[in-house]
Amino acid sequence: MRGLLLDGLDKSFGATRVLRNVRLAVPPGEFVALLGPSGCGKSTLLRIVAGIEAPDAGRVTIDGRDVTRAHPGARDVAMVFQNYALYPHLTVRQNIAVPLMMRRLSAWRRVPVLGGLLPGTAAQRRDIQADVTRIAEPLGLAPLLDRRPAQLSGGQRQRVALARAVVRSPHVFLLDEPLSNLDAALRVTTRREIVDIHRRVGAATLYVTHDQAEALTMADRVAVMLGGEIVQVGTPTEIYENPVDLRVASFIGSPRINLLPAHAGEDGAVRLQGVATGLVTTARGKLTLAIRPEALEPAHSGWPALVEHTEYLGETTLLHARLDTTAVVLRAPVSQGFAPGQPVMLRFDPARALLFGEDGHRLPAHEAQHA
Amino acid sequence: MGNAARLAVLGLLALLFMAPYIWMISASLKPTDELFRAHMALIPERFAAIENYGRVLREVPVAQYLWNGVVMCGGILVFQLLFAIPAGYALAKLRFAGRDWVFGAVMLGLLVPAHVPALPLYVAFSGMGLLNSFAALIIPSTISVFGIFLFRQFFKSLPDELIHAARIDGMGEAAIVWRVVLPNAWPAATAFAIFSVVAHWNDLFWPLIVTTGQAYATPALGVLHFRTEEAGDDFAALMAACVIMTAPLVLAFLLAQRRFVEGIATTGLKG
Numbered sequence: 001m002r003g004l005l006l007d008g009l010d011k012s013f014g015a016t017r018v019l020r021n022v023r024l025a026v027p028p029g030e031f032v033a034l035l036g037p038s039g040c041g042k043s044t045l046l047r048i049v050a051g052i053e054a055p056d057a058g059r060v061t062i063d064g065r066d067v068t069r070a071h072p073g074a075r076d077v078a079m080v081f082q083n084y085a086l087y088p089h090l091t092v093r094q095n096i097a098v099p100l101m102m103r104r105l106s107a108w109r110r111v112p113v114l115g116g117l118l119p120g121t122a123a124q125r126r127d128i129q130a131d132v133t134r135i136a137e138p139l140g141l142a143p144l145l146d147r148r149p150a151q152l153s154g155g156q157r158q159r160v161a162l163a164r165a166v167v168r169s170p171h172v173f174l175l176d177e178p179l180s181n182l183d184a185a186l187r188v189t190t191r192r193e194i195v196d197i198h199r200r201v202g203a204a205t206l207y208v209t210h211d212q213a214e215a216l217t218m219a220d221r222v223a224v225m226l227g228g229e230i231v232q233v234g235t236p237t238e239i240y241e242n243p244v245d246l247r248v249a250s251f252i253g254s255p256r257i258n259l260l261p262a263h264a265g266e267d268g269a270v271r272l273q274g275v276a277t278g279l280v281t282t283a284r285g286k287l288t289l290a291i292r293p294e295a296l297e298p299a300h301s302g303w304p305a306l307v308e309h310t311e312y313l314g315e316t317t318l319l320h321a322r323l324d325t326t327a328v329v330l331r332a333p334v335s336q337g338f339a340p341g342q343p344v345m346l347r348f349d350p351a352r353a354l355l356f357g358e359d360g361h362r363l364p365a366h367e368a369q370h371a
Numbered sequence: 372m373g374n375a376a377r378l379a380v381l382g383l384l385a386l387l388f389m390a391p392y393i394w395m396i397s398a399s400l401k402p403t404d405e406l407f408r409a410h411m412a413l414i415p416e417r418f419a420a421i422e423n424y425g426r427v428l429r430e431v432p433v434a435q436y437l438w439n440g441v442v443m444c445g446g447i448l449v450f451q452l453l454f455a456i457p458a459g460y461a462l463a464k465l466r467f468a469g470r471d472w473v474f475g476a477v478m479l480g481l482l483v484p485a486h487v488p489a490l491p492l493y494v495a496f497s498g499m500g501l502l503n504s505f506a507a508l509i510i511p512s513t514i515s516v517f518g519i520f521l522f523r524q525f526f527k528s529l530p531d532e533l534i535h536a537a538r539i540d541g542m543g544e545a546a547i548v549w550r551v552v553l554p555n556a557w558p559a560a561t562a563f564a565i566f567s568v569v570a571h572w573n574d575l576f577w578p579l580i581v582t583t584g585q586a587y588a589t590p591a592l593g594v595l596h597f598r599t600e601e602a603g604d605d606f607a608a609l610m611a612a613c614v615i616m617t618a619p620l621v622l623a624f625l626l627a628q629r630r631f632v633e634g635i636a637t638t639g640l641k642g
Contacts, residue, residue: 052535073541085532089554102541164540 002063003027003204004049004172009058011044018044020228022058026204028171031195032233033219034208037251041228042208046174049206050079063171073102078170078203082177084161086149092160093132093145099168100128135167139193155186162194166201173203179214191218212252216240224248246360249290255318258296258328262289262355269368270355273303273324278350281365288356293318295352296330298338302347307338321346392617399423399610406606423611427597432585433615436593440619443508443578443589444568450513451567452560459522460548464534474523480516486576493580507581508589512571518563525559526552561630572620590616 004026011019018041026032034042047053049060051072060068067075078099086095101110104124109115116122136142139159149157158178165173178194179187195218198205209215215222216236223233232239232248243249249257262272264287270279272289281287303323311318316331319338323346330346332338355363393413398406402419427433461467462474488511496507529552537547553560575591582588588596597612 047535050535050539052538071543072535072538073543077539079536079539081532081536083530083532085530085536087533087537087551098537099540102546 001025001027001061002171003030004206005059005061006045006049007059007061009045009048009055009060011041011048011053011055018228019048019055022225022228022230024223024230024233026172026206028204029202031198031205031207031218031220033215033222034206034225035212035215035222035252036210036225038210040225042210042225043176045225046079046176046206046208049172050077050174051075076171077174078165078168078172079174079176080158080161080165080178082180084149084157084181086157086160086164088149091146091148092136092141092152093129095149095160096132096136096141096163096167097128099164100131103168104128131167132163135163139163139197154182155190158182158190159193162197166197166203169201170203173198173201173205175205175207177209178207179209179211187214194218212254216252224251226251243354244362246288246290246356246362249354249356253292255293255329257354258291258293258326258330260289260291260323260326260328262287270365275303276368277348277353278368279353279355279365280368281355281363283355283357283363286358287363288358290354290356291328291348292352293330296328296346296348298330298332298336298344299347300345302345305344305346307340307342307344309340310338319344395610395613398607399614401607403605403607419607420611423607424615426605426608427612427615431593431597431612433593433612435585436588436590436616437619439505439587440572440590440616442505444571446505446509447512447571448564448567450509451515451518452564454514455518455522455563456553456556456560457545457548458519459526460544460552462519462523463526464529464531464552465544477516477519477523481520489577489580496581503582503584503587505587508578508587511577515563515567518567521559521563522556525556529555558630561627565624565627568623569620 004024006022006024009019009022010017022045024032034045036042044053048055051067051070055068058068059066062075062077087098090098104127105115105121109118109121109124116125132145133142136145139162141156141159141163144152144156144160149160152160158181161178165175175194179190182190191214194207207215207219216239219236221233222236222239223230224239225231226247232244234242239248240252243252246259250259260272262270262277264270264281264284266284268280268282268284270277270281270287270289277289279289298319305321305323305328308320308322308327310320312334315334317334317336317338319330319332321328321330321344328346338344350365350367353365355365357363397413397415400418400420400423401415402417402422405415405417405419458477462470462477492511493502496502496510501507501510533551533555534547537551542550572589573591574589575595578587578589578592579595582592585593585596594609594612594616598609
């Protein structure tokens with residue numbers, strides 16, 4: 001298969017198992033975000049793909065070639081590091097040229113001074129310079145080519161790192177939290193730039209982040225990684241609307257999804273606090289009813305709750321309330337004006353509610369047929 | 372005010388440390404009889420520079436000694452860097468079985484004074500018929516455990532990502548050492564170079580053991596030969612010889628002063 005294929009990867013550091021049987025396929029041209037909280041093993045996975053770390057078991061295949069034990073330089077991958085890892089002693093131009101020099105010039109041609117005397121070296125170096133300029137131009141780096149990394153701002157360094165990574169059109173493009181060192185405003189504009197570069201290069205892109213906003217806005221598909229496992233892979237919509245696991249449901253979404261203890265009777269009807277929800281499932285007994293804050297709304301009838309405090313966000317108000325003993329949060333229209341201590345009735349659309357069994361797995365649910 | 376006080380203290384200390392050297396220069400300019408007067412004067416009554424320096428230059432193969440010193444120190448430094456930089460890199464950045472043991476051995480090496488292995492080394496060079504050669508002067512000092520230690524500590528501070536990026540860009544370990552690590556370790560390399568050159572230029576012990584005669588005599592040894600064989604009690608000429616032999620180091624230091632101070636400050640060697 002072309003692109004990147006990870007199969008059954010395992011990795012432990014001492015007694016700690018950081019990766020468990022990780023499988024993932026990224027075809028060329030696809031942007032996959034590897035999303036997970038810090039310490040879930042996502043950076044380790046990226047380092048294994050790059051060849052910086054070796055897996056205990058499993059295979060890494062790039063463009064149909066098994067590269068599990070190959071040198072990082074022989075894998076046709078490029079990587080952007082969190083702290084950029086630019087060569088401090090080289091100018092921007094030289095930094096971007098390094099991957100091309102290492103690949104196109106033979107060891108003899110790279111020897112300082114003497115290499116330049118070999119026939120053909122000058123022409124090859126001119127080609128490299130042309131490629132550097134071609135990649136630097138659209139990133140706005142043209143005026144900075146003769147500066148050193150220390151003389152650049154964080155955002156500029158970031159773009160140099162991107163240019164250095166894509167200049168040789170790698171088959172696989174890896175990014176390790178590339179936006180985490182930028183300020184909030186720059187982060188949003190750089191997202192767009194990274195997606196643009198990905199489109200232009202057409203590589204299989206794997207983007208590691210702990211920021212779900214980045215993953216959901218940038219990626220074609222999101223792989224959610226929790227505790228060393230990839231729990232779900234899907235489009236951003238699937239991940240948000242249709243999580244297969246309670247952990248995914250509660251990891252994705254801000255504010256967090258509301259988790260309410262519910263109960264399915266012998267007839268399969270799901271009841272919240274003894275009141276029928278209009279949902280029917282195949283499971284019986286205790287289960288978790290998960291409702292996104294925007295699917296829960298104040299109404300004239302429903303479940304009684306008590307407002308605890310409110311957060312005014314401009315376009316909506318976040319209403320923090322207590323439903324029986326469970327804290328819930330919902331988005332309410334600003335116009336309704338709630339005050340702490342005020343009782344409120346809550347209602348939700350059964351079509352947008354999710355059911356999870358006691359083991360955390362998603363349960364099938366459908367709306368009860370009203371007579 | 373604070374500045375002036377600081378300058379005064381520093382100036383006083385500098386004067387104190389430089390006093391013997393200044394006295395040596397002063398003595399090298401005086402006629403011999405003036406040296407033994409009861410009262411001390413820094414400025415000679417009669418300048419005898421031409422006599423003193425002339426005598427040294429006439430009777431001592433100064434150029435030969437200086438050249439020997441340059442070849443020996445240069446040779447030692449080149450090999451020390453050639454071995455210590457890759458070794459320091461391996462100890463700082465590569466993971467291999469037994470690395471901690473090797474580093475322990477390096478630390479142990481730091482504890483052994485250079486004079487301890489002198490006798491076995493002499494026997495070995497004698498056995499190989501290499502006495503009285505540059506090889507005998509250079510080879511025992513080519514591996515500097517201090518250098519390995521210094522570079523290892525400095526390389527530790529380089530971010531791992533830089534090395535990883537270089538590998539992904541297609542560099543092998545040798546290319547990483549010379550193209551990425553060394554260019555970012557100039558302060559350490561300069562500091563080490565100065566320590567090494569000063570130590571070996573002034574070293575009397577080892578050259579005295581493995582060389583005889585003038586052919587391979589280093590500057591320090593040259594001064595010694597001059598004192599015993601030529602100068603006798605002509606201390607003014609002896610001082611002139613000392614000035615000539617130490618001048619290259621002083622000049623080199625003045626030229627590299629800024630880098631030297633930079634290196635000491637960034638490698639944390641001061642104090």
